Amino acid sequence: MHSDIRGVAVNGVEGEPVNLTEPVAEAIGAAFAAWLVEKKKAAASQHLRVSIGHDSRISAKLLQNAISRGLAGAGLEVVQYGLASTPAMFNSTLTKDDSFLCPADGSIMITASHLPFNRNGFKFFTNDGGLGKADIKDILERTADLYNQFTAESLRNSERKVSLATRGVDYMIVYTSDLVKAVRKAAGNIEKPLEGFHIVVDAGNGAGGFFAAKVLEPLGAITSGSQFLEPDGLFPNHIPNPEDKTAMKAITQAVLDNKADLGIIFDTDVDRSAAVDSTGREFNRNRLIALMAAIILEEHPGTTIVTDSVTSDGLTTFIEKKLGGKHHRFKRGYKNVIDEAIRLNSIGEESHLAIETSGHGALKENHWLDDGAYLMVKILNKLASARASGMSGGSKVLTDLIEGLQEPAFAVEVRLKISQNHPDLKGGSFREYGEAVLKHLENLIGSDPCLQKAPVNYEGVRVSGYGGWFLLRLSLHDPILPLNIEAQSNGDAVKLGLAVLAAVKDFAGLDISALNKFVGTS
Numbered sequence: 001m002h003s004d005i006r007g008v009a010v011n012g013v014e015g016e017p018v019n020l021t022e023p024v025a026e027a028i029g030a031a032f033a034a035w036l037v038e039k040k041k042a043a044a045s046q047h048l049r050v051s052i053g054h055d056s057r058i059s060a061k062l063l064q065n066a067i068s069r070g071l072a073g074a075g076l077e078v079v080q081y082g083l084a085s086t087p088a089m090f091n092s093t094l095t096k097d098d099s100f101l102c103p104a105d106g107s108i109m110i111t112a113s114h115l116p117f118n119r120n121g122f123k124f125f126t127n128d129g130g131l132g133k134a135d136i137k138d139i140l141e142r143t144a145d146l147y148n149q150f151t152a153e154s155l156r157n158s159e160r161k162v163s164l165a166t167r168g169v170d171y172m173i174v175y176t177s178d179l180v181k182a183v184r185k186a187a188g189n190i191e192k193p194l195e196g197f198h199i200v201v202d203a204g205n206g207a208g209g210f211f212a213a214k215v216l217e218p219l220g221a222i223t224s225g226s227q228f229l230e231p232d233g234l235f236p237n238h239i240p241n242p243e244d245k246t247a248m249k250a251i252t253q254a255v256l257d258n259k260a261d262l263g264i265i266f267d268t269d270v271d272r273s274a275a276v277d278s279t280g281r282e283f284n285r286n287r288l289i290a291l292m293a294a295i296i297l298e299e300h301p302g303t304t305i306v307t308d309s310v311t312s313d314g315l316t317t318f319i320e321k322k323l324g325g326k327h328h329r330f331k332r333g334y335k336n337v338i339d340e341a342i343r344l345n346s347i348g349e350e351s352h353l354a355i356e357t358s359g360h361g362a363l364k365e366n367h368w369l370d371d372g373a374y375l376m377v378k379i380l381n382k383l384a385s386a387r388a389s390g391m392s393g394g395s396k397v398l399t400d401l402i403e404g405l406q407e408p409a410f411a412v413e414v415r416l417k418i419s420q421n422h423p424d425l426k427g428g429s430f431r432e433y434g435e436a437v438l439k440h441l442e443n444l445i446g447s448d449p450c451l452q453k454a455p456v457n458y459e460g461v462r463v464s465g466y467g468g469w470f471l472l473r474l475s476l477h478d479p480i481l482p483l484n485i486e487a488q489s490n491g492d493a494v495k496l497g498l499a500v501l502a503a504v505k506d507f508a509g510l511d512i513s514a515l516n517k518f519v520g521t522s
C-alpha cells in the first residue's frame with residue numbers, strides 16, 4: 001500500500017490487463033468526494049471544489065473525465081487544469097485567488113510518475129499535504145462499495161451533472177509565476193536575474209516542458225537546446241526519471257553539446273528533478289542531496305537534513321563534518337521523509353529539508369510541498385546571487401558547494417524478487433516473508449567480526465564492512481528486497497554481496513539470481 005493509487009489504464013502490454021477502467025476511476029472520484037466531505041465536515045449544502053490535473057499519459061483525458069463524473073455525481077464542483085504538475089496540484093489547495101477558482105478544497109493529480117505508458121494513477125491532496133496510506137486505504141474501501149452500488153441510472157445521472165459542475169482553468173500560470181517570483185525575490189527583486197545563463201531543460205516528454213518557456217525565459221535565461229519538452233505519453237525518447245541512467249545521459253549530452261551552464265531534468269509529473277553542471281557532472285542522487293543540503297545549511301545553520309535510507313556514508317560525513325548539519329537517515333519513500341521532517345519539527349528538532357535520492361525533495365519554506373521544480377528554483381537562486389555578487393563561471397558556484405563530498409568508487413542496486421506464490425511463503429504475505437529474510441540476515445551479521453550493524457537504522461538491515469556498506473530492505477510497494485551496496489572497489493562490494501548471499505540463499509521463495517550474478521557465482 002502506497003500514498004497514491006496506481007493501475008493499468010490502457011492495453012498494449014502482454015500480461016497486464018486494464019484494471020484502472022473508467023467506471024473504477026469514476027468510483028474513485030466519488031470515494032474521494034465522500035472522504036473529502038467527511039474530512040472538511042462540509043454541510044450538504046456547501047459545495048466543495050476539487051481541482052484535477054494530469055501528466056502527458058495517453059489515458060489522461062479518459063480518466064480525467066471519469067473521475068470528474070464521480071466528483072460531480074457526488075455534488076462537488078470540478079475544476080480541470082489539463083496538463084499540470086503534481087506540485088502545482090497541491091499548490092492549488094493553498095493559492096488564494098478567486099479568479100482562478102482557488103483555493104481548491106481537494107486536488108487530484110492523474111499520473112503514474114515514471115512508470116511505463118500503459119499505467120496511470122492518482123495522487124490526492126488537501127491543504128494539509130498529500131494523502132497518506134491510511135486515507136488512501138479508506139478511499140479504496142469506499143471505492144469498492146461505491147463501484148458495487150453503481151446502476152445505469154446513477155451513471156447517467158453523474159454524466160448529466162458533470163458538464164454543469166465542471167470548469168477549466170489554466171492554473172499553471174499561477175504556479176509558474178509563483179516560481180518566477182520566488183527567484184526574483186531571492187535575487188533582490190531583479191526582473192531578469194538569470195540573464196546571460198544558458199540552461200537546457202529535458203522534460204522527457206512528460207509535463208515539465210513549461211519550465212523552459214514559463215520559468216527560465218521570463219527570468220532571462222537562454223533555453224535553446226532544451227529537449228523533449230512536448231508532452232508525449234509514449235515517452236519515445238527516454239523514461240522521464242532522474243534516477244534512470246539513459247535519461248541522465250541525455251541531459252548531460254545536451255548540456256555538453258550546447259555548452260550550457262546548467263541542465264535540468266524532471267520526471268513525468270515534475271515532483272522529482274536533477275541537474276547537470278557545465279562540465280557534465282550530474283547533480284542527482286547523493287550529489288543532489290549534498291547540493292541542496294549545502295544551500296539549506298547556509299540559510300539555516302545546524303539544521304537537520306532528513307533523507308531516505310539508501311543514502312551514502314559519504315553524504316553523512318559531508319553534511320555533518322563539512323556543513324555542520326545533522327543527517328537523519330530515515331526510510332525510503334518521499335512521504336516518509338517529509339512526514340518525518342514535520343514530526344522532528346513538532347518535537348523541537350529543527351529541520352528544513354526532506355529529500356530522497358530519487359530526486360523527491362520538500363522544503364519547510366515551501367509548505368513541505370514535494371516539488372522537483374522548487375528544488376531547481378533553489379539552485380537557480382544560487383546561480384543568480386553568485387552573478388549578482390560579481391562571480392562568473394556558470395555553474396561553478398554549485399559544483400564548489402559539493403566539494404569534499406566523498407563518493408564510493410563502486411555503487412550498485414540489486415533487486416531480489418519474492419515469488420508470491422512460492423510454497424515457501426506458506427500462504428503468508430510477501431512482506432512477512434521479506435521480514436523473515438531480513439531477520440535471518442540480521443542474526444547472521446552478529447556473528448561476523450568483519451561486519452557491523454548500523455547503530456541507528458530505520459529500515460531494513462544496514463551493515464558496514466570492508467570499507468563500505470550494504471542495505472537490504474523491503475521495497476515500498478513491490479514484492480522485492482532491494483539491496484544497495486557501496487564500496488571502494490568491486491572486490492569489496494562482492495565481499496559484502498557474499499555476506500548477504502550467505503543469509504538469503506536458503507530462502508527458496510526469493511529469486512537470488514541477480515545477486516548470484518553480481519558476486520560471480522553463476
Ligand SMILES: O=P(O)(O)OC[C@H]1O[C@H](O)[C@H](O)[C@@H](O)[C@@H]1O
Binds near residue numbers: 332333335360476
Ligand atoms: O522501495 P522501492 O521499490 O525502491 O521504491 C521506492 C520509491 O517508490 C516510489 O517511486 C516513491 O515515489 C519514491 O518516493 C520511493 O523512493
